[in-house]
Amino acid sequence: MTLQVRFRWKAALVFGAAVTALAVSGLSHGQPGAPSPVGSWPAAPPTAPVIQPPPASASAVERGRYLVTLGDCAACHTAPGGTPFAGGVPLNTPFGVIYSTNITPDTATGIGGWTPDQFRRALQEGRDDQGQNLYPAMPYPYFSHIAAADIEAMRAYLMTVPPAHAEAQANRLPFPLNLRVLIQGWNWLNFRPAPFTATSTRSAEWNRGAYIVNSLAHCGACHTPKTFLGGDQRDKPLRGGELDNWYAPNLNGSPHGGLQGWSTDDIVAYLSRGSNDHAAASGSMQAVVELSTSRMSAADLRAIAVYLKALPATPEPDADRPDPQKMRAGQAIYTDQCSACHGADGSGVAGLFPPLRGNPGVLQPSATTGLHAILAGAQAAATKAKPSQPAMPAFAWKLTDDEVAAVSTYVGNSWGNSAPAVGRDTVARLRARIAAHPIRLTKGPV
């Protein structure tokens, strides 16, 4: 008995670890941010258009269309330039490739023949129509909290999109990861399905924000740190997580690395336009803004902001003062290569180049996002409110690992910023990882 239990535990761990890594990196689809030509920058953008959510009296189809946007289903199920929701998007993982599936109403290759309950189980339980486990690259751990009525509305909408005949592509996973039954072990350790329950002591707006963030919009898939098995560290909700060579920052009320200095309007502006006076969305967040948050209603964006602003601050350890020699080297590189756009004092140019002073993205315990931008360049999100896409050129070809480490350390520790110094090895590892998983540009597929 003991043996068997121990064996199962071990197996669950091994397979869980592998599958989880798949899940985590499964979110690594569509990394935008490839270097792009640097040209002239258009004038300051207009204010965000007001998007109206469908009224309560709207048909299930209309509500479903909007909910599918909140859930960012297109990010994974629509290939750039491909037929909406026909799947086939390769999700790169360190172990191989998982393809998203066809969720159009085609009966042969899509979900046209699925019963409402089969669809509900896919989202809430992570199972396909045959009852087989889905890989957690499909974010069912979050979708399990979606209300049944919202799932039904999404299904009603998806049943109206043009059916596409598109066979599921075979995942390229080595044995034994190709055995779906092993996902059971991962679920056992990491999956806690539960319906969303409102908190009666909080406002309706806060509860709406909590619901969107933690279920449909699956913000924690990137922003919550993971256990070594890739499950959420549930005691650290939205406290910042590394994914696919970017770092999704802490979203709680902490003063430096968190959103304490952001007003609800600042958060709404960032999510609707892709930038605000403090920061700009690059990497994985660029795609989230383009396909999902910029298409949310003003009321829902405000609800998200109200919820995030209520997350309490957590202690932030002081970073050691970096080596003065490294700071001097970094300053020289900054003056030469960066100050034209980001300003000698790190204050950026409103609406064009994000400030680096006080930018919470720069103040995270991990320098990954800044390093990624320096090595591979970055491009602003294209949104209706702000269609221009100011870009940052790549410096990987120009700067050595030591130089990138120095300039990143300088940015993290100037103008009142304080962040851990960056070592050459960190840069070398990230450079190799980015080269191994080249960045693919997603350009708003729908």
Ligand code: HEC
């Ligand atoms: C982060 C990427 C991602 C997002 C976001 C995502 N999916 Fe998926 N989804 C996948 C992947 C990958 C699979 C295939 C998993 C597998 O083969 O085990 C999948 C499978 C499915 C399936 C099962 C289909 C089948 O043929 O087995 C359904 C249904 C589905 N997704 C619906 C949705 C809906 C609805 C949304 C939005 C609310 C959504 N997905 C958002 C990645 C995603």
Ligand code: HEC
């Ligand atoms: C696919 C991964 C992913 C998902 C899903 C995601 N984010 Fe992000 N987010 C990121 C990354 C990476 C960054 C850092 C971007 C940068 O600094 O350029 C980021 C940055 C942010 C920032 C700016 C924080 C700062 O300190 O600069 C906010 C606010 C934010 N995200 C909110 C959200 C919300 C709200 C959701 C859910 C609606 C969400 N994110 C979903 C990856 C993600």
Ligand code: HEC
């Ligand atoms: C041609 C103008 C330009 C130059 C030169 C430039 N940047 Fe940038 N940088 C940008 C733009 C534009 C963005 C925002 C991209 C986006 O919206 O995703 C950015 C983003 C960043 C970010 C991420 C900020 C955030 O809010 O997520 C960091 C860190 C950064 N740059 C550092 C540097 C450093 C260090 C250098 C010099 C080695 C440099 N930049 C050179 C234009 C530039």
